Amino acid sequence: MPSFYVIPLAFILGFALSRVATCTVAATGRWVDEGKMDWLFGLLVVASWAAIILFLLVEWTGRAHLPLDIALNGQLFFGAVLMGLGAMVNRGCFIGTVGYIGTGKFSYILSFVGLGFALWLARGDVLNLFGPVEFLPRTTIAQSPVKQATLGLFALVALISLWLALVRRNHTYLALIAIGVCASIIYGTRPEWAYTALLNSFLQGQGLSVSKTIEFAVIALFIGAIVSSWLKDRFKPEWGGWKFALANLAGGFLMGIGASAVPGGNDVLLMWTIPGLTFYGVVAYLTMIIAIALSMKTGPWLMTMIGK
Template sequence: MPSYYVIALAFILGFALSRAATCTVAATDRWVNQGKLDWLFGLTVVASWAAIMLFLLVKWTGRVHLPLDIALNGQLFFGAGMMGLGAIINRACFIGTVGYIGTGKFSYILSFIGLGFALWLAGGKGLDLFGPITFLPRTTIEQTPAKQIALGLFGMIALVSLWLVLIKRKWTYVALITIGVCAATIYGTRPEWAYTALLNSFLQGQGLSVGKTVELAVVALFAGAIISSWLKDRFKPEWGGWKLALTNLAGGFLMGIGASAVPGGNDVLLMWTIPGLTFYGLVAYLTMIATIAVAMLIGKRFSPQSSPPP
């Protein structure tokens, strides 16, 4: 039976994504070049509310899809590094890509084309870099003391975000909370809606979802982002130049290679894998951020602006 509520949640998710800074590349750039951690903290708010929502869904329904953990190995670090490298070449992670498309920068559509090509190659069409992924068993979301502590930390961050909204009147955090709640509900009940899973189903010829729910949800996501930008007078359609198109294609391809080595992409890591209290999700996401930060520092050091005068 199709779950049409996912379409409404996807629209709200896209709308909220255009109201807050949720791009990992932009947040890391703000940290590296301006010394400000507020956007990175915003990402922890998203993950925290997603974790709380997954926990509540488990307790309420008992039938929520939780991510399985995997062992840490070289493939994971390689994949996370490739996601970071691809994101900085693309000038946005996949969450940021949705935001850019929402503002009318349609060359970022090529990021998803590059992703699809990478998944096609990694699926046995000429690129066989990765071995099978071994998943670790799990029972409940808070099955170990470490996960109980992590859930408690997420709860504390969620309380801080509520304080920022109610006392400090920082309304951007309403969008961040909305993103976490909507994303966790969608991923927790329909994990096949993730772009990697959707593209893989197309590439494998599996056809459309029941009631076309997943496909309509993706359309609703971008519709929400576009309408949100339009209401703020930020929707300015443009295709960009060929250089941007090539970087979008190449960046999407590299992020796709990374997503083939590590289950899911950066949005899945932030809004489902980490909130689902998997250790590999946290390690992969931190590795991706570290890769982006190092690349930015290297670029800053060797850029013409940073060179000493003759």
């Protein structure tokens, strides 16, 4: 099946990511510092539309790729906490990293370098902290009232966001809807597009994808983010200094270690794992948000204690 379609979809995805606040760190910070949960609701909108599209792909084609659920254990919680702490050190999750690179903050490229280094270490005995992931038997929506209720909640959120976008003319929600739709089509049909999967394929010596479609899609993602920022006069190329670069490298490394314990990174959780109606995806993502919120709350206190 021709897969050229993922390239324009990736461009639209990158374009939309630069138009709205989809970074988990920024959304959590807005909640912690200002008591506003609108950006977190925006993340729910993304997941809701992704869930609806994945459901339709399964119903219409029967060939969509869906995530498997995994057992809840200490490894999952530890990995989710690491992803949250890594996102804090990086000053942005991997979704936010794409947006920051789109504005010209090129030190964030090192976040992916740190991720690749972590995945490489996790493949061998050097940093093999975790055991194999324990997958659970798949249950269909028809077999699970919980999945039916969750899908219904996602549908309600999707309808609310559509009303806000069309009736209230809030263009922010159009971008959020575009992110959910584009991401779910790409992940649902080409899951190897995820950067963790792409980096792992390189580390395993598998080389480039057939027709180089996945690689061109990744390039299109960042071009879309840059074009979007440039059109809004937000593209200001800068490196950011060695401290920022080290933070990006360290943050990407921590998020990579976390992703080796919890399949995928935070973007995969939000745009594929949670929309695929897995319980572990919700638990891991909420754990990551709590870890970010607690570090935001305790960070200033710790600095004060150190100062004393």
